[in-house]
Amino acid sequence: MSEARFRIKRFDPASDAAPRYDTFVVPYEGSLSVLEGLFSIQERDDGSLCFRYCCRAAVCGSCAMYINGRYRLACQTNVSQLHGGDITVEPMPHLPLIKDLVCDMTDFFAKYEYIKPWLIRDEDHDPEGEIAQSPRARRKLDMPIDCILCGCCYSSCPSVWGEENYLGPAALLKAYRFEVDSRDEAGRQRLPDFDNERGVYRCHTITNCVEACPKELNPTEGIQWLKGAAVRRRLFGRRK
Amino acid sequence: MTAQVVGPTTQGAPPPTSTGRPAPAGRMRGAVLDQSRGGMWAWLAQRVTAVVLIVGLLTHLVATHVFNLGHLSFLNISDRLGSTFFVVIDVSLLAAAIFHGLNGARMIVLDYWLKTRGSRLALTIGLWVLGSVTFVYGLWALWPWIAR
Numbered sequence: 567m568s569e570a571r572f573r574i575k576r577f578d579p580a581s582d583a584a585p586r587y588d589t590f591v592v593p594y595e596g597s598l599s600v601l602e603g604l605f606s607i608q609e610r611d612d613g614s615l616c617f618r619y620c621c622r623a624a625v626c627g628s629c630a631m632y633i634n635g636r637y638r639l640a641c642q643t644n645v646s647q648l649h650g651g652d653i654t655v656e657p658m659p660h661l662p663l664i665k666d667l668v669c670d671m672t673d674f675f676a677k678y679e680y681i682k683p684w685l686i687r688d689e690d691h692d693p694e695g696e697i698a699q700s701p702r703a704r705r706k707l708d709m710p711i712d713c714i715l716c717g718c719c720y721s722s723c724p725s726v727w728g729e730e731n732y733l734g735p736a737a738l739l740k741a742y743r744f745e746v747d748s749r750d751e752a753g754r755q756r757l758p759d760f761d762n763e764r765g766v767y768r769c770h771t772i773t774n775c776v777e778a779c780p781k782e783l784n785p786t787e788g789i790q791w792l793k794g795a796a797v798r799r800r801l802f803g804r805r806k
Numbered sequence: 807m808t809a810q811v812v813g814p815t816t817q818g819a820p821p822p823t824s825t826g827r828p829a830p831a832g833r834m835r836g837a838v839l840d841q842s843r844g845g846m847w848a849w850l851a852q853r854v855t856a857v858v859l860i861v862g863l864l865t866h867l868v869a870t871h872v873f874n875l876g877h878l879s880f881l882n883i884s885d886r887l888g889s890t891f892f893v894v895i896d897v898s899l900l901a902a903a904i905f906h907g908l909n910g911a912r913m914i915v916l917d918y919w920l921k922t923r924g925s926r927l928a929l930t931i932g933l934w935v936l937g938s939v940t941f942v943y944g945l946w947a948l949w950p951w952i953a954r
Contacts, residue, residue, distance in 0.1 A: 728917040763916065767845035770913070796846055 567593050570645045572603055574615065575656040578665050588612070589652070594645075600653065601629055601640035604667075616666035627716030630780065631667055632656040637718035637778040658721035674717050677733045681741040681759045686752035703748035710743035710788055712781050719775030719785050725768045732768040733760065735775035735785035742788030745795055753805050761796040769793075852909050858902035865895050887951035897952070900944040908933045 570592045577585035590607045592598065601619055608615045617640070620626040624642040631640050633655050634648050645653060661669035719735035720726055726734045733741075741760050744750045760766050766789050775785040798804040869892065874882050886892050912933055920926050945952070 725917065729921075761846060763845035765845070767849045768917075770917075793846075793849060797850060800846060 573652045600643045627714035630716035677737040688751040697749045718778040722774040722778035731764045739785040739788045855902040855906040862899040
């Protein structure tokens, strides 16, 4: 039987004056993910421990946390990856906190919704059947469609920390996902949403988002493409 | 009674961050985003001036430290500025360096301070005035060779 020591940042804004760290020892056999460790603590030690989770398969992005000083998904982080010692679990920094490990994602999703994260078609030309796409055009989507909206990039971005209205890497990566899609015909419709100083031009290619992303995506690359697309459309009248 | 569907709310104080400190005042909290336009020209000009700086500085360094190695003097520089090519390079460098530097400083200021549209506009106008005065001063220094 092995043991893992969890050091968890606790804070309830409704009742606590300041955050504190609680330490819990979790016995386990074989393998243990950080999320399983949190379940164990919640069931055996402290039922008031608060955290988000859903799919437990690194697909939903709910359990993004700051684990041992890095952005990780609790469900896909095995304690054996953390090389012994205490496992420090904190909420994602720089985001408003609801309780313990649960951050307020209201801004994050408001910004996500703002960039119209859906396929926009020119209704006059909308075909009855499926919209064909070449393998080459489809490959452009390989990177951005893997985003699970965990918010790690958003939390890690210094431009977000300094400018509360900056859309952030996740929303802009989603804009890139649709703008680079050969089936999308938004043209200039989505352009004003990201072509401004609260949009792509607030990104200074610091690439914290690339470091933070647990799915190893590259939001900076997408944002740079959007900057080029804005120039191509406004100066040369191109659609993409 | 049917439930009333409401969007993201801005009511109430924003919750504190994980550090225990309150979230910054004015945090969006689901409010309508400021749809200020602009930014493309500043971004594009920053890239263009960066290219001008690279080309101009390389030309300047090569001309000064490779071809004039060991002969760095006012007379040598003055002779070099007798060429229209080097006058164009120096005036371009002057304009690019002033714009690139001031626009970079403007971006830093906009990142961390000056959140209202009026204050941002005032900063931009102020920097244009400062940049123009600096450019004219630089032109004045180069004028004997420009007017030659």
